[in-house]
Amino acid sequence: MLLAEIISVGTELLFGEIVDSNAAYLAQELAARGVALHRKTVLGDNLHRLQEGILTALGRADLVILGGGLGPTDDDLTREAIAAALNETPTEDPALVAWLQGLYTARGRTMPEINRKQAWLIPSAEALPNPVGTAPGWFVRTGGKLVVALPGPPREMRTMWREQVLPRLPQPDFALHATTIHTQGIGESNLAEVLGDLCRGANPSIGTYARQTGVDVRVAASAPTEREAAALAAPLLEQVRAKLSRWTWGENGDTLAAVTNRALGGRTLGVIEAGSAGTLCTLLAGQSAFLDAAVTTDHRRLITLGLTPVTLRDQGLVSVQAAQELAAGAREHLGADLGLAVVVGTEGEQAGQAHAALSGDGLNETVSVNWPGNPEQTRERAAVAALGLAYRAARVPVTA
Amino acid sequence: MLLAEIISVGTELLFGEIVDSNAAYLAQELAARGVALHRKTVLGDNLHRLQEGILTALGRADLVILGGGLGPTDDDLTREAIAAALNETPTEDPALVAWLQGLYTARGRTMPEINRKQAWLIPSAEALPNPVGTAPGWFVRTGGKLVVALPGPPREMRTMWREQVLPRLPQPDFALHATTIHTQGIGESNLAEVLGDLCRGANPSIGTYARQTGVDVRVAASAPTEREAAALAAPLLEQVRAKLSRWTWGENGDTLAAVTNRALGGRTLGVIEAGSAGTLCTLLAGQSAFLDAAVTTDHRRLITLGLTPVTLRDQGLVSVQAAQELAAGAREHLGADLGLAVVVGTEGEQAGQAHAALSGDGLNETVSVNWPGNPEQTRERAAVAALGLAYRAARVPVTA
Known part of the structure; x- marks a missing residue:
């Protein structure tokens, strides 16, 4: 079984300002391919630590994948580090220089001199074309092992992985x-x-x-x-x-929104979000059942959408009763077959509390959650709970 | 200057099914504290590799922070790995056992036997209380260096880091x-x-x-x-x-939504999202200027919100003209001082195209973006572009 390690390169990753989504993508891809990933490492833009990291990883694994550090500037050091680790000398590849210059010419510009190092190769490296950026990748065969260098921008990395790296990997024996x-x-x-x-x-x-x-x-x-x-x-x-x-x-790839959409079987869904700020809409993005949503915490507007002033006064917006009235309102005022409403508290004593209700077609269901967290987590939990409610209610055959 | 390494523990992280947000949080915290982070590593639930990883990190860094692997089950191995790396033997701490049993008693349950290992300590470890979970952390002082073990759930990790670890770290000399x-x-x-x-x-x-x-x-x-x-x-x-x-x-901590809110100076914002599925609403969450939004791609509904059938027929929904009509509609139909509309194409030839418009108060501005990506990226870019438009328009003194 092929053993792999991933090294993500970039000082910005060590400041925590960016979440390393590339490594998660590659980890999934490796798992699907039957490659065992034993370690992911993040290193900064430091030649010595990169060189040492590559050597150590090659001592343990058959396949070392580097992400990032292929840009043109002085702190892009992946090429230099691989060359140093393998004790090889980079030279400019004329075909790559011509390709890079062509990219700039096509935009009516001259290639800056600093970009020349993106045309470097070492003897054991094969260049991997980059159809969506200026940084070619490297596919290095060395002592029966493989080193792959991919660009950092996710779109470039994924395209190169799929189109260039996968076909070059050995067939899994497992x-x-x-x-x-x-x-x-x-x-x-x-x-x-x-x-x-x-x-x-x-x-x-x-x-x-x-x-x-x-x-x-x-x-x-x-x-x-x-x-x-x-x-x-x-x-x-x-x-x-x-x-x-x-x-x-x-x-597997099912999403709660997609299975809810199927369960709705052509019925349309109107949504009112009071406090979850469009999070439920985002979950429902692209689903054919999702007709229309109103997103507001404005009391006057909510009253025009079906919330009664009595409920607002006696029980408040973050209440089961308010969710039920707004679910009925979503159906009626947004012209949908089913109304789904969610009311969410993100501040003060009601922080973390949320209620969702579904109305219509003989259904009248509610669900409540109470789990304090930051406002974003609360909204996310409330939206997921509302969607789960819609799924469970929709899949039950209507008897009423 | 204190040198740190982070080791995130969990086979699920190596399958790429979870993005390691804990490590990004800790990286930011360390940077703010003036601690230099040189390496982040992800390792699976494997005793040998964890033990070796801890030893190697201790050879390079002054502070090694482990996240995860403190649960009660057989594949939670962080305690075992630290003990093995330091050649110490864990014993059950009576005070921790009593505290754990108290947690279960308070919920009317008996503590399962497997949870006993969460009460383990080694001689060089001090227990870190966990007010929001069952896994105490470890703060280990060994040979002038520090090893900190934190639970994996983000809420538990962050609370323990803030309340227990930070006060125990040496004052930065830098x-x-x-x-x-x-x-x-x-x-x-x-x-x-x-x-x-x-x-x-x-x-x-x-x-x-x-x-x-x-x-x-x-x-x-x-x-x-x-x-x-x-x-x-x-x-x-x-x-x-x-x-x-x-x-x-x-x-620094400014968000585009917050500065837009300030620039609006009390004026309210009505929003129509056609194709961005609530993404703009989510950016505006909690801002006082954000009054009300309609989120829909339903043509009939959009026409009631101000889109003219002629525009829809001749130029389509993903057009500057449609965005302008809907921005005017957002102001009028949602009763806001300013109307902001965004129309987004996520499929077919218009995938990646989006237009946003702002209307009202003497302002009439539009912005267009065209950058193909997956639908989620397109929605995010369109929503950010719309918000940027609102910010730039709102901060200009009104002269008309």
Whole structure:
């Protein structure tokens, strides 16, 4: 099995000003390819530490992937560090220089001299074309091992990974088959009780992960081929599916919004968000059922949308009653089949409290959450709870 | 100067299923404290690799911070790894056992046996109380160096860091003073030209970082005290401020939404989002100027909000004219002083195209963006562009 390490390069990553989403993407890609990732490291723009980091990683792993540090400026040191680690000397590649100059000419500009180092290669490196930027990557074969250097901007990195690196990697001698089951409404420890001894195996194995949308359960198996891995996982997967069906809302790439959309079966959804500031709309982005939303905490506006002044006075905006009135209002005033409303407190005593309600089509359901956090977390939890409510209500056959 | 390394623990981080936001938080905290972070590493739940990782980090750094792996289950191995690295034997601490049992008793439950290991200590470790979870942290003093183990859940980690770790760290013998200037409307390379030789110094220094909201410029200096560092940075900071004033919208913790809110000076903002799915609302969350928003791509609904059928037919929804009509509609139909509308294409030929318009109070401004990406990136760029438009328009004294 191929062993990999990722090294993300950039002092800005060590200041915490940027979250390293590239490494997460590469980690997923490696897992899907059956490559074992044992370590991710972040290093600053320091030649000595980069050189040492590359050498150490090559001592442990078969494949070392570097992200970032391929720009034209003095603090872009990935090329220099690989060359130093392998004791090779970079030279300018005429074809790469011509390609770079062509990029600038096409924009009516002259290539700055500093960009010349983006045309460097070392003897053991093959250049990886970059169709969406100026930094070619490197694919280095050295002593039976591989070093891959990718640009930092996510779009450039992902395109190069997919189009250039994947086809050059050795075929895996080992395949991983994993299925992720998405649940909601059961905690991680209760879920472990429900699964019991099923969790004990190593291959196939079960892992549980707490997410905003509930607990994810991952059933995985490895074998020489994808087909054998799938066959190995299948009996356990069926048992897990059966035990968790009550709480399961989807598998693998399903999103709660997409399964809700399917469950709505053509019915439209009108949304009122009071305090969650468009977070629910963002979750519903692109779903055909999502018709229209009003996002406001303005009391006068909310009253025109169905909130009664009596409820506002006696129970306040962050109340079950207010959510129910606004859900009815969403259906009526936004002209949708179903109305979904969420009211969220992010300040003072009501910080962390939220209520959601669904109205219409014989349904009248509510859900409440109370879990203090920062306002953004509260909004996110409230929006996810509202969406979960819509999903559960929508998938139940209407009897009324 | 104190040298630090961060080790994030968890196999799930190596699958890329979670982005490591803890490490970014700690990196920011360390920078603010004047601690130099040279390396961040992610390791899986593997005793041998964790032990080796801790030892290696202790060979390079004064302070090693571990995040995660303090739970009660078999794959939570941070305590075991620290004990093994330092060649010490964990024992159960009676006070911690009593505290843990109290937590369960308060919830009417009995503490599971597996939780006992959360009461472990080694001779060189002091327990760090966890007021929001069941995993105490460790603060380890060993051979003049420090090892800190923090729980993985962000809320627990941050509380423990702030309340328990910071007061125990040695006073910095060195202080960093940094000011971040937020700009918009100028690219990173043009900005480097404007600043010219100012960028060359090492202390004080200038760094530039491309962000969704524009380019950030960080002016930093280090000195024995905060006051001396501030004095050292001051002359450069004033020069940079003067050179960038045309493009500057804020500094440090300012957000584009907050400075827009201030610039609006009490005027209210009505918002229509057609295609950006609440992303602009989320940026405006909590701002007093933000009155009400309609979020929809439904043509009939948009027509009731001010879009003319002629524009829809001849120019389409993703057009400057549509944005202008909807901005006027946002003001009129949502009862706000100013109307802000954004129309976004996320599919087909118009993917990546967006237009925003502001209307009212003598203002009538538009901005367009065209930068293909995934739908989420397109929505984010469009919402930021709309907010930037509102800021620039609102801060200009009204003359009409």
